[in-house]
Amino acid sequence: xxxxxxxxxxxxxxxxxxxxxxxxxxxxxxxxxxxxxxxxxxxxxxxxxxxxxxxxxxxxxxxxxxxxxxxxxxxxxxxxxxxxxxxxxxxxxxxxxxxxxxxxxxxxxxxxxxxxxx
Amino acid sequence: xxxxxxxxxxxxxxxxxxxxxxxxxxxxxxxxxxxxxxxxxxxxxxxxxxxxxxxxxxxxxxxxxxxxxxxxxxxxxxxxxxxxxxxxxxxxxxxxxxxxxxxxx
Numbered sequence: 001x002x003x004x005x006x007x008x009x010x011x012x013x014x015x016x017x018x019x020x021x022x023x024x025x026x027x028x029x030x031x032x033x034x035x036x037x038x039x040x041x042x043x044x045x046x047x048x049x050x051x052x053x054x055x056x057x058x059x060x061x062x063x064x065x066x067x068x069x070x071x072x073x074x075x076x077x078x079x080x081x082x083x084x085x086x087x088x089x090x091x092x093x094x095x096x097x098x099x100x101x102x103x104x105x106x107x108x109x110x111x112x113x114x115x116x117x118x
Numbered sequence: 119x120x121x122x123x124x125x126x127x128x129x130x131x132x133x134x135x136x137x138x139x140x141x142x143x144x145x146x147x148x149x150x151x152x153x154x155x156x157x158x159x160x161x162x163x164x165x166x167x168x169x170x171x172x173x174x175x176x177x178x179x180x181x182x183x184x185x186x187x188x189x190x191x192x193x194x195x196x197x198x199x200x201x202x203x204x205x206x207x208x209x210x211x212x213x214x215x216x217x218x219x220x221x222x223x
Contacts, residue, residue, distance in 0.1 A: 035214070044205065044216055044217070044218050044219050045162070045205060045207075045216040046216075047213050047214040047215065047216070059212060061212075061213045062213065063213075095161055095162075097161075097162075099209075102150075102209070103152075103167050103168075103209075104152030104154075104164045104166075104167035104173075104207060104209065105152070105154075105162075105164060105207070106163075106164035106173065107164075108161035108162055108163075109161065110161060111161050
């Protein structure tokens with residue numbers, strides 16, 4: 001079974017950047033990618049993109065292209081999502097989640113709260 | 119992008135009730151639809167994928183149906199942990215999109 005553990009909550013000033021980590025443990029074998037999503041307070045789910053932990057290949061939502069950067073460190077089974085030039089609209093809980101083959105997203109990390117405020 | 123709508127947006131129910139939530143896609147997505155339950159303060163939990171395939175470990179009171187553009191999630195007998203928000207999710211095409219959610223209270 002795979003478990004995903006994310007880094008802790010962060011507070012940033014507008015214009016700053018954030019880098020959230022997502023570490024996989026347990027059964028990390030198999031072909032899968034890690035997706036990043038976010039959920040603003042009281043809102044629904046928004047997809048940001050995905051990164052392949054083995055190849056490093058990425059696919060970003062058009063809204064975030066040119067801004068979000070998803071990377072990985074295969075040696076420690078960790079992927080990262082970096083978002084620069086933060087605004088208050090980026091305040092949200094950020095989730096990582098695995099997609100194994102052509103399936104839904106499971107499991108999910110516990111979420112990382114990012115608050116952008118001056 | 120493929121848009122998903124859900125109905126109802128919220129509903130009031132009691133333990134033991136049978137519930138049905140619908141999800142409609144703006145274009146055909148075959149059976150590439152998943153359902154999630156999100157309890158307050160927790161990440162979403164995958165319940166159904168492939169529109170009707172129950173994920174291992176998920177109670178059999180959950181069932182899904184549909185293909186193309188119209189889908190349903192049914193809970194046969196509501197349990198206390200089912201008071202939550204439910205989201206449908208299409209993975210037929212990028213960008214992945216989600217319905218706006220149905221809150222059950």
